[in-house]
Amino acid sequence: xxxxxxxxxxxxxxxxxxxxxxxxxxxxxxxxxxxxxxxxxxxxxxxxxxxxxxxxxxxxxxxxxxxxxxxxxxxxxxxxxxxxxxxxxxxxxxxxxxxxxxxxxxxxxxxxxxxxxxxxxxxxxxxxxxxxxxxxxxxxxxxxxxxxxxxxxxxxxxxxxxxxxxxxxxxxxxxxxxxxxxxxxxxxxxxxxxxxxxxxxxxxxxxxxxxxxxxxxxxxxxxxxxxxxxxxxxxxxxxxxxxxxxxxxxxxxxxxxxxxxxxxxxxxxxxxxxxxxxxxxxxxxxxxxxxxxxxxxxxxxxxxxxxxxxxxxxxxxxxxxxxxxxxxxxxxxxxxxxxxxxxxxxxxxxxxxxxxxxxxxxxxxxxxxxxxxxxxxxxxxxxxxxxxxxxxxxxxxxxxxxxxxxxxxxxxxxxxxxxxxxxxxxxxxxxxxxxxxxxxxxxxxxxxxxxxxxxxxxxxxxxxxxxxxxxxxxxxxxxxxxxx
Numbered sequence: 001x002x003x004x005x006x007x008x009x010x011x012x013x014x015x016x017x018x019x020x021x022x023x024x025x026x027x028x029x030x031x032x033x034x035x036x037x038x039x040x041x042x043x044x045x046x047x048x049x050x051x052x053x054x055x056x057x058x059x060x061x062x063x064x065x066x067x068x069x070x071x072x073x074x075x076x077x078x079x080x081x082x083x084x085x086x087x088x089x090x091x092x093x094x095x096x097x098x099x100x101x102x103x104x105x106x107x108x109x110x111x112x113x114x115x116x117x118x119x120x121x122x123x124x125x126x127x128x129x130x131x132x133x134x135x136x137x138x139x140x141x142x143x144x145x146x147x148x149x150x151x152x153x154x155x156x157x158x159x160x161x162x163x164x165x166x167x168x169x170x171x172x173x174x175x176x177x178x179x180x181x182x183x184x185x186x187x188x189x190x191x192x193x194x195x196x197x198x199x200x201x202x203x204x205x206x207x208x209x210x211x212x213x214x215x216x217x218x219x220x221x222x223x224x225x226x227x228x229x230x231x232x233x234x235x236x237x238x239x240x241x242x243x244x245x246x247x248x249x250x251x252x253x254x255x256x257x258x259x260x261x262x263x264x265x266x267x268x269x270x271x272x273x274x275x276x277x278x279x280x281x282x283x284x285x286x287x288x289x290x291x292x293x294x295x296x297x298x299x300x301x302x303x304x305x306x307x308x309x310x311x312x313x314x315x316x317x318x319x320x321x322x323x324x325x326x327x328x329x330x331x332x333x334x335x336x337x338x339x340x341x342x343x344x345x346x347x348x349x350x351x352x353x354x355x356x357x358x359x360x361x362x363x364x365x366x367x368x369x370x371x372x373x374x375x376x377x378x379x380x381x382x383x384x385x386x387x388x389x390x391x392x393x394x395x396x397x398x399x400x401x402x403x404x405x406x407x408x409x410x411x412x413x414x415x416x417x418x419x420x421x422x423x424x425x426x427x428x429x430x431x432x433x434x435x436x437x438x439x440x441x442x443x444x445x446x447x448x449x450x451x452x453x454x455x456x457x458x459x460x461x462x463x464x465x466x467x468x469x470x471x472x473x474x475x476x477x478x479x480x481x482x483x484x
Contacts, residue, residue, distance in 0.1 A: 088141070134305040151287050155280070191222055218419070270370050394422040
């Protein structure tokens with residue numbers, strides 16, 4: 001009985017050890033992918049600052065958006081799969097204690113002493129070990145799992161770049177809509193003043209009813225545009241709040257502190273940079289490596305596998321009592337599998353060709369994306385210059401039409417037409433300035449440079465711009481005080 005208690009105690013200890021080894025530190029698990037994207041281990045919704053700069057919005061999206069965490073879990077699962085592949089080289093151990101109890105039986109029908117050969121109760125504690133390996137298959141499987149880990153890591157970083165670009169696009173969409181609201185409000189204010197003035201002239205008998213109606217219709221149209229622009233602002237702020245991981249933007253102000261560079265590398269240089277830095281291309285390259293190794297893994301099934309089974313007892317009472325261990329060594333060599341392995345090899349080669357074609361197509365796609373992104377950036381730069389000239393000319397034409405109307409050399413319709421052109425040109429010019437920023441960020445994305453380090457660089461640049469703006473305001477304020 002004492003020995004039985006000892007064996008039971010050993011079993012309890014082993015069970016506790018196994019259960020404790022199954023405890024998972026989830027914080028450390030999450031850290032595996034949070035470190036890659038430079039985010040906090042346990043991101044929490046942060047309060048939106050009063051001044052939300054582009055760099056701050058990108059930081060919050062990087063830390064709080066669940067899309068990155070979901071992709072990070074895919075990377076973590078790839079790491080786990082690699083550890084599982086390595087575990088094939090370790091034996092499995094199992095402990096299965098057995099307590100056998102049987103009611104006694106009548107020995108009168110048997111020769112004397114025959115009943116002693118049958119046990120009515122015993123307790124055994126067998127320990128079994130098993131190992132089944134195919135050296136070539138399992139070793140290459142570990143290497144393939146490592147390459148697949150690289151695929152998931154590259155996909156995670158590629159998704160990070162996509163999220164940063166989407167956040168920046170939404171940020172500038174809100175800024176553009178807000179600027180449109182400001183311009184339309186100012187225009188509407190002028191138009192309503194014009195309507196009031198024309199109404200007074202009509203009552204005095206020096207203005208036509210047609211002129212008043214035209215001014216009212218023009219003001220109503222501007223009001224419709226203002227309503228649509230305000231709706232775009234609300235929708236854009238809601239989308240931006242979702243991307244940065246907060247419930248509401250509250251009264252946060254957005255300000256453009258990003259100053260795109262005036263010059264960029266040539267298209268060929270950008271293409272070379274993209275080939276070196278694009279994470280989706282790295283993912284496809286790793287996918288080709290995984291497919292190549294899967295071919296080897298599949299072909300390795302033609303090679304023999306080795307199975308080793310070893311059984312012993314920590315404690316034994318059953319018959320025969322002198323047999324304490326046994327071992328079995330098996331070599332399994334496939335001779336005829338009905339074409340299963342052959343067809344699996346064909347499938348593996350097909351997947352390899354698919355992966356190679358996907359990589360080849362992505363290389364051509366990158367060349368196209370670089371060309372388009374560079375063309376868009378050059379066009380937006382030219383558009384700023386052209387729309388600035390157009391706005392200045394439209395404003396001069398509007399002032400001239402208004403002056404001519406005052407002296408009777410132009411009609412009210414001429415004034416409204418000139419004002420509409422000026423409004424359209426001004427809105428296009430304001431939007432073009434934000435489009436240039438978005439096109440530059442898109443060019444960074446297509447060349448593989450819109451990453452967390454680029455966010456840090458952007459934060460430093462925006463801080464310098466903010467400090468310079470404060471210094472200019474301080475100098476201007478000091479100058480006005482000195483004049484007084």
